[in-house]
Amino acid sequence: xxxxxxxxxxxxxxxxxxxxxxxxxxxxxxxxxxxxxxxxxxxxxxxxxxxxxxxxxxxxxxxxxxxxxxxxxxxxxxxxxxxxxxxxxxxxxxxxxxxxxxxxxxxxxxxxxxxxxxxxxxxxxxxxxxxxxxxxxxxxxxxx
Amino acid sequence: xxxxxxxxxxxxxxxxxxxxxxxxxxxxxxxxxxxxxxxxxxxxxxxxxxxxxxxxxxxxxxxxxxxxxxxxxxxxxxxxxxxxxxxxxxxxxxxxxxxxxxxxxxxxxxxxxxxxx
Numbered sequence: 001x002x003x004x005x006x007x008x009x010x011x012x013x014x015x016x017x018x019x020x021x022x023x024x025x026x027x028x029x030x031x032x033x034x035x036x037x038x039x040x041x042x043x044x045x046x047x048x049x050x051x052x053x054x055x056x057x058x059x060x061x062x063x064x065x066x067x068x069x070x071x072x073x074x075x076x077x078x079x080x081x082x083x084x085x086x087x088x089x090x091x092x093x094x095x096x097x098x099x100x101x102x103x104x105x106x107x108x109x110x111x112x113x114x115x116x117x118x119x120x121x122x123x124x125x126x127x128x129x130x131x132x133x134x135x136x137x138x139x140x141x142x143x144x
Numbered sequence: 145x146x147x148x149x150x151x152x153x154x155x156x157x158x159x160x161x162x163x164x165x166x167x168x169x170x171x172x173x174x175x176x177x178x179x180x181x182x183x184x185x186x187x188x189x190x191x192x193x194x195x196x197x198x199x200x201x202x203x204x205x206x207x208x209x210x211x212x213x214x215x216x217x218x219x220x221x222x223x224x225x226x227x228x229x230x231x232x233x234x235x236x237x238x239x240x241x242x243x244x245x246x247x248x249x250x251x252x253x254x255x256x257x258x259x260x261x
Contacts, residue, residue: 021205109179
């Protein structure tokens, strides 16, 4: 088991558009302080913002957990529902179930999950309808 | 091109005069879908959007953009401007359309965000 340098949990409230992005900004600051490479930092920033927005738009609330070890940054999102009935469909670029409020703010392009996968070195998603969704993304510090 | 050059070029009003004017602008872009911008945004970008809420600043800050330009005289809400100042994201306001702003930037040699364009 690798040595854990940082482990921090950020709660994200459902529907909190006003504060959306604050967890991602805090994560970015922490990683910057650690001297994480700017390319890796940008990829983590994009993915963390997307996953944070997903919690705000789609979930009934959840948490984002940041873990850093000497090899990689890991972001883990867990929520308490409603879950994704068809993950393959949700992973398709352009497919979105965002509501009118989210769309009026410029979200709901159906780019969130594909964008996370594109930016992460490893991407795992598990979801159960009525229970919740968890997403774990790894970002290798060597940029691979 | 610096932020100062961009302001001179567009005649836009600088809504964040506290921020440095020597920031380098790398490319220009326009889009109002924030998720799309998260996928295609670039560092140092000058991003034109009619969206004015706080999440615009969050996206611009996370992507380390040089500036957000709000076209057609649309005002940005004060809380968004406050956040922009906090996060160090320059906000410019212009009476011109997004099209006219893009044309000005392109004519002055500012590249697109995609090298293949």
